[in-house]
Amino acid sequence: MYLLMKRICLLLIIALSLHSCNLLSAAGITSGGQPTKETPDKLTSTTANSAENVDHSAWDALLKKHVNADGMVDYKGFNKDRGALNKYLTQLSSYTPNSDWSVQELLAYYINLYNAYTVDLILNNYPVESIKDIDGAWTRSIVPVGNKKLALGGIENGVLRKMNEPRIHFAINCASMSCPKLLDEAYTAGKINEQLDRATKEFINSDKNEIGKNSVKLSSIFDWYKKDFITTETPTIIDYVNQFSTTKINAGASVSYKNYDWSLNEQ
Known part of the structure; x- marks a missing residue:
């Protein structure tokens, strides 16, 4: 009887542990196996030190067309360009980032990935008054990367925050009025430091x-x-x-x- 009770207790502990792991994953804490290089104290903008250089020009064109200088988004306009957006999302998701990518490429990739799939999430639920009205907006695994699926919360908390670059908080946009504005250009490895500085300065000195x-x-x-x-x-x-x-x-x-x-x- 004692051995049976001990075995039941052990099974309960294991079950609770697995449940906790699932909750952590759902909350977007885990990286989903994505590379998380630490950003150096003095980040420089460069495309020269990476095994991969991702072309974000399609996203750049969409942002210039549908985001104004104040970071406000024309979601109806984005919806009319759904074909171009879907093509860019498919392009992003076809990559499998790894440790051979530079920290500059990784930062630009995951920031654009977060922002582009956030716009996609809004369009999939449009019209909507707030992203918080969408069930599991940050916890559902809706972002395919290679052969895996990530949650928006996973990209933010499990990847970008682990890269030791606090300016990312002013680069990713959660589709809300109090969020840092969506930049009207794509982030790129060749301009990443200047873009992060711009986003941070504009946010801190704004009415936010x-x-x-x-x-x-x-x-x-x-x-x-x-x-x-x-x-x-x-x-x-x-x-x-x-x-x-x-x-x-x-x-x-x-x-x-x-x-x-x-x-x-x-x-």
């Missing part, structure tokens, strides 16, 4: 934050992902923001966070 010398009200992004911005060089959120803010914040300034507007970023 209220920055004064002695008091700041920041986007909730800085609260949700606080640990990504804290390093030995930037030990506080203020230190990180001051690298890009046109208004320099005093060290003892009070910090609070704004409510997040999840309504659709539609023109």
Whole structure:
């Protein structure tokens, strides 16, 4: 009887463990086996050091056509160009990124992958008032990469966040008003550092934050992902923001966070 109870307990522990692993995967924490190179402290833009150079020109053309300077998206226009979008998505998904790709190529690939499949998700559910109205928007495995399928949350949390480049938070767009704007050009390895800097500066100095010398009200992004911005060089959120803010914040300034507007970023 004792041995039987012990065996039942062991089976329950294993079952709970497997269930927990499934929950972690569903929450988009795992990388799905994707390569996650660490970004160097001084990232340079280059296409010269990679086994693969992905052509993102099709996505670039679509963004220039359907995204305005404020990052607002013409989803109806995107829908009319569904053939071109589907062709680009198929192209992206045909790749199997590996460790022979440079960190520049990996960053550009996964940022574009996230953004393009987010637009696709909205179109598949259009009309919709908010991405949060879509069941499993970030947890369902809807993004094919090679012979695997990833969740949008997996691309963000399991891949991009593990690459030690906090500026990715201002490059990926969650189709919402409080999100960093969708850049009207594709990210590329040849411009990645300058593009990440541009996205970060524009977001921090936009109305998504209220920055004064002695008091700041920041986007909730800085609260949700606080640990990504804290390093030995930037030990506080203020230190990180001051690298890009046109208004320099005093060290003892009070910090609070704004409510997040999840309504659709539609023109």
